[in-house]
Amino acid sequence: MYRRIISLCVLFSLLTLVCFRAPSLAAAITEEEQAILEKSLSIIEIDREIARIETRQQETETSVAMLNQQLAEKDEQIITSREQAGIRIKAYYMGERESLLGALLSVDSLRDFFSVLDYYQIIAERDQDILGTYKTEYSSLKKTKDTLDKLSNELSDMKENLLKQRERVATLQQSVDNSLSASADPDKLQAMIQELTNYWESVGLKEVRKYFHALSLAMSEFPDFLSNHKDSLISVKGGYTLVIREEELNNFLHDKQDLLRNMSFKFEESKIIAQGSSDEFDLKIEGHYSVENAPDNSIMFHVDRLIFNGFELPDTTSRELEKDFDLGFYPKQIVPFIEATEATITKGILTVKLKLSI
Structure with missing residues (x-):
């Protein structure tokens, strides 16, 4: 009797995994x-x-x-x-x-x-x-x-x-x-829509939020970045310049959160791209930084595109994640008497201009 119950549980688990697999990875689609x-x-x-x-x-x-x-x-x-x-x-x-x-x-x-x-x-x-x-x-x-x-x-x-x-x-x-x-085969198409819906609502959204949560936790410890990369803060007339290199940011984030070790972060012209994947999960985030002064001076990250398993999510999802998870960093937490005036992304480098605010 117990063996039969265990067998049924295992079978049910396998069926659940099949029902909630990632559609874009399960088969090629047009x-x-x-x-x-x-x-x-x-x-x-x-x-x-x-x-x-x-x-x-x-x-x-x-x-x-x-x-x-x-x-x-x-x-x-x-x-x-x-x-x-x-x-x-x-x-x-x-x-x-x-x-x-x-x-x-x-x-x-x-x-x-x-x-x-x-x-x-x-x-x-x-x-x-x-x-x-x-x-x-x-x-x-x-x-x-x-x-x-x-x-x-x-x-x-x-x-x-x-x-x-x-x-x-x-x-x-x-x-x-x-x-x-x-459609020539509406039943098949409807089944694919239902499959994607099930996977997103049962697994996808939770996984995306999990990654954003890990990113938020890592960025909350960003002041530690300067402790390990003292040469990143360069003194210039009237203030400082903070230079963050792509490889250094990757190492920092990977050290802070194990979940982020399967993600890579790249600085392209005017944007940052974060991409990672697991067995049946692929996430790509494209965004940019801007200087904000309310409520506090900060370098805030904005999500421009969010792609899950090859499907681009609407702007409402991006805005929700921005609201729920703070992926920015605050210059005054690094040096109390400075504030950011400009953030520029070029190939491989994020440059933040800082001025004295005494």
């Missing part, structure tokens, strides 16, 4: 099939982006509703504070406080003087409390309005992006449907 499969993969990924946008939209709408309620409550609170503050300010201008001060200066005895002075200080402190409360509530009201305006703008952008992505999916789906209708 250019037309390649294009259709790539579109079907884009549909999957843009659908995921739509789901993310819808979730963020719901969360933002909830936040906007809460802020509108807070705004209404703060408006009511500030009416009373504004009226009280107005009375106090008017009193100063109408001379009531001067009259009280005159009374303070006209008393006949030292005892009366201190009694009036205490009374005057109590009134003055109360005035300051009222004015301070109004100032605090007004500041809180303004902050809430600013936050509401920002979220409302973000919500508007989300809705616009949602419409855009839905249109993209509809266009791609129509193209795939047309191709299936015109």
Whole structure:
């Protein structure tokens, strides 16, 4: 009985591997099939982006509703504070406080003087409390309005992006449907699409994110690069130049993360290419660096193309990975008093210009 159960488990595992193999590596496909499969993969990924946008939209709408309620409550609170503050300010201008001060200066005895002075200080402190409360509530009201305006703008952008992505999916789906209708063997094509979908959703996306996670961890330790390559930082007039050579970057990344040892990193003209593969997995990343100053000065990596097993993924996947995994590095972590002004990629070399920021 136990042997039979074990045999069934092994058989099931083998069947699972067959069902979730990488289609582009399992058999040769035509250019037309390649294009259709790539579109079907884009549909999957843009659908995921739509789901993310819808979730963020719901969360933002909830936040906007809460802020509108807070705004209404703060408006009511500030009416009373504004009226009280107005009375106090008017009193100063109408001379009531001067009259009280005159009374303070006209008393006949030292005892009366201190009694009036205490009374005057109590009134003055109360005035300051009222004015301070109004100032605090007004500041809180303004902050809430600013936050509401920002979220409302973000919500508007989300809705616009949602419409855009839905249109993209509809266009791609129509193209795939047309191709299936015109195909000599639509069942075979549909099976290939399903096979790619299964593999991507069960294995592919997780593997891609795993590699990006490893890259992010390695780049978080980039300050160690300078410790091993002190000659990479060259002093020039007004600052420094950081020169990163292709071979040195490969060695650094391979030492930091074992998973990256089957990937090679190449500097081509104006772009960096990272490529690696395993038994049934191939990943190619093309991108470039740019200098960013918000929120911090940094050299940020941008994914221009992401190719999985020969299929190019849509820009939505690239932007998601950029957001979830930081592949940049921060000059101030290398030398505290410098900041980057320019990043240039040439054959085999990444050059970063740094200026003093004391």
